[in-house]
Amino acid sequence: MNWEQLLSLKRFGDTNKRLRKEQDETRLGFEVDYDRVIFSSEFRSLQDKTQVIPLSQTDFVHTRLTHSLEVSVVGRTLGRKAGQRLIEKYPHLQTVHGYQPNDFGAIVAAAALAHDIGNPPFGHSGEKAIGEFFKTGDGHMYKSELTEKEYQDLCDFEGNANGLKILTESRVGREGGLRLSYATLGAFMKYPKESLPKKPTKHIADKKYGFFQSEKKAFEDLVEELGLIKRGQNNDLSYSRHPLAFLVEAADDICYTIIDFEDGINLGLIPEEFALEYLINLVRDSIQTKKYHQLKTTQDRVSYLRALAINTLINEAVDVFMENEAKILKDSFGMALLDKSKYEAQINDIISISVNNIYLSKEVVDKEIMGYRVINTLLQTYVGAINKAFSGTASNYDKLILKSIAGKVDVNEESLYKRLLNVCSYVASLSDSQAILNYKKIEGLNI
Structure with a gap:
């Protein structure tokens, strides 16, 4: 790998190369990445997502949002300090290409700010709860209709992969997602591989996976632009870390x-x-x-x-x-x-x-138990409704459920895998409080 490629300012949809020496120093591309993350609705939802203590009522316990802000501050300093030493080691990055030490800080800060953007409610137990729905719950019935890797995406639902989906997924009026620079997207990907094979080596990059099958093309474009090294065997997609x-x-x-x-x-x-x-x-x-x-x-x-x-x-x-x-x-x-x-x-x-x-601790365990129940009920209800609607067998209740998530999940998506994944991503987008509120509505509880 070489730093000239790794520091790519390219964004999704670019037809011309973006050169660092032509950047506006008052509105640097890598700093724009930070702004786009912090103004996104997905980032704002982190203010009511668990970091360690679920639904804590105390003032000083961290949420995913405060944690992410702090990680970005630490990341900015790490990047600047490393950038200073890299410029000293490779002076042509500055003299020829125009890169500055603070560029490295801006990239790391933006990627760090976004590092938890795909995490579901209720902390890491939220990821496990989504996975359990497909491993042992109602979602297991879809296994035979999915490819092995598609099914694994759901069984090991991964916040990092969902984060890449949020950052890169196109939708009407937002082509290329948040359109971050490829350098920032590369720094964001801690696990640049697909869900299978699981942990093929002890390398840190193989600990988890970093993209869903739905983002396969975007991932391939990204690693090619950045010049990451192929690690996977045969047709398995796995690359070196940025x-x-x-x-x-x-x-x-x-x-x-x-x-x-x-x-x-x-x-x-x-x-x-x-x-x-x-x-x-x-x-x-x-x-x-x-x-x-x-x-x-x-x-x-x-x-x-x-x-x-x-x-x-x-x-x-x-x-x-x-x-x-x-x-x-x-x-x-x-x-x-x-x-x-x-x-x-x-x-x-x-x-x-x-x-x-x-x-x-008992407080954390008790809240995680509740989180499992909430997420399982939401998936059971939304997955059932959307698949019945697709097959034309939706009941009036199913139609009411779909109205409650209208515009948030594509009911007409033909791919079963994408329908299931989109429901999971929607549930993952909910804050802790919103997930509980939706659960109470479905269960008919007083709200």
């Missing part, structure tokens, strides 16, 4: 490791003394002990440690990235940046505490 995807992943890893831990302490799920015990190994070189002891509240003390820890991990991630940049360009680096970090043990300790005290 190098900046490693930085997007690192930004996410840094935020959920440190900030979920902070949320747990502020909620009282993790004792405050754990903060100093587990974070001190990350911040011992930068902490000002006197300042720390002057802070009066738990929230302020933990916030101070969090800021120092994030800064430490940002610098560490950039160092690991640059040390392995040549391998990354050859697709011979197969792990997350923080997995190569000298702080790996400390990070794993923090994650372990978060798993036991937050992710498996």
Whole structure:
């Protein structure tokens, strides 16, 4: 891979090449990507989607929206720091092509901002609930009518793949989706492969999948423009990661490791003394002990440690990235940046505490149970109605259900796979509260 291709400013539908040196510095193409994501309705819905604690009523617990904003801020710094060092290593990127260090920051920030845009309500349990509907629920009946890869898309419904669908899917008046630059779309794709085969290697890019069969052509166009390296065997589509995807992943890893831990302490799920015990190994070189002891509240003390820890991990991630940049360009680096970090043990300790005290807490488990019931009911109702309407057997009730989602799901789509996937994407687009409201209407409960 080479950086000239990887930094492509091309957008869907472009007929002429976009050159960096011809860009308006006050309205840079990569910065436009950020604006298009943040003004999208899909991004706004993240304000009412679970990050860790479902439907939390407290002020300081993160939603998908606040998490995404924070990941984008960390990603911007990661990109700028890496960009500065890449320009020093490849000066022609600046002198010949006009790229600046901040371009890298803008790409990573935009991709990081969008990284959760395809996630369903109720956190990762929402993805699992959609998959279970097709593995063991009513959706299993459609298996024989779908290709193996189409069925796998549904059984392992993936927020990353749904995100690419949102960002690239054409609809009336919005050709090419949000029309982001190919560089940003490449950085967005942490798992540039299709749903099968599952985990063919231990390479980090094979951990999950990144596009549905419905976006296959868009994916092929994208990887060709960016010059990504083919990894899949025979007809299986799998490609190397865009190098900046490693930085997007690192930004996410840094935020959920440190900030979920902070949320747990502020909620009282993790004792405050754990903060100093587990974070001190990350911040011992930068902490000002006197300042720390002057802070009066738990929230302020933990916030101070969090800021120092994030800064430490940002610098560490950039160092690991640059040390392995040549391998990354050859697709011979197969792990997350923080997995190569000298702080790996400390990070794993923090994650372990978060798993036991937050992710498996009674509050989270109880809300996830409710989420399964809500999502299963919505899929059962919408899938049944849309398929009966397509076959001409819809009841009056089915017709009423379809009126409630009119304009959001294409009832006349001829492909069964696309009808099923479009229903899943619609359910995934709902906020936690809207999903519960729709469920209550269907169940006839007081609202």
